[in-house]
Amino acid sequence: MAAPPRQRSSTPVEAADQQQSAATLIGSVQRAMRLLESVAGHGHGAPAKQLARETGLALPTAYHLLRTLVHEGYLRRDKGLFFLGEAAERLSSSGAQEKRRSTIVDALAHWRDSIGVPVYYAMYRDGEIEVLCVSDTSGNPAVEEWADFRETGHAHAIGQCLLAQLDEDTRRDHLDRYPVQSLTPYTVRDDHSLLRRLDRMRRTELVVERQEYALGTVCAAIPITLGATAATMAISLPSHQADRLPTAARQLQTEVGRLLGSLALSISI
DSSP states (O other): OOOOOOOOOOOHHHHHHHHHHHHHHHHHHHHHHHHHHHHHTOTTOBOHHHHHHHHTOOHHHHHHHHHHHHHTTSEEEETTEEEEOHHHHHTTSHHHHHHHHHHHHHHHHHHIIIIISOEEEEEEETTEEEEEEEEOOSSSOOOOOOSOTTTOTTTSHHHHHHHHHSOHHHHHHHHHHSOOOOSSTTSOOSHHHHHHHHHHSOTTOOEEEESSSSTTEEEEEEEEEETTEEEEEEEEEEGGGGGGHHHHHHHHHHHHHHHHHHHHHHHHO
């Protein structure tokens, strides 16, 4: 496969502007997703003030986002109440589901090739850690799932990243069903130690794991929280390339932030 064209390096000012734009975009997408989820919970519609209160948004912000969602067809307004629109309802069709999956697959393949690492996409859904897509090559293979990813979330970066995004009750429920177990000499030793580690993590913080799931492998996971959806994009490297991990993870974080607006619906629905 031909290497992607080299791009001019950003200046510090340009990089700061890109990070600020990504943060603004991510925040707007998260707030819009919360509003969509709130509207979906009201079969008979809901007024803007109620939706703002339920999502914790300032009323002017909620009005602005609601008008945008109505304009794009994801919501409709009738007699002061907001309902899901035709565009949102079309997202549940099989064709739309396949298109959303294709969007994720294409994005992961692009990042795999541009960064030169295996890339993973996972969600916490219905009480389970689900690795939904993996993109790798023979030269950069993915980590072998030698122990069920769903049952060993405490040990790998994907699981730790998803668990860190959950509320305390949901997190403890998960660990009641899948208690901590030692997989390697580097695995966290008990539930208490894991919970303390997770409590120290910010919801937006990069999660790094070094040989806790598999000897000879280091991983990093980027949290993606859209509304009530907990998701992550992650990468892995052999441990002898561990010095590449911080740079590769930051590159993925920048790429995800840049494309999150277009990926949001594919991730969250």
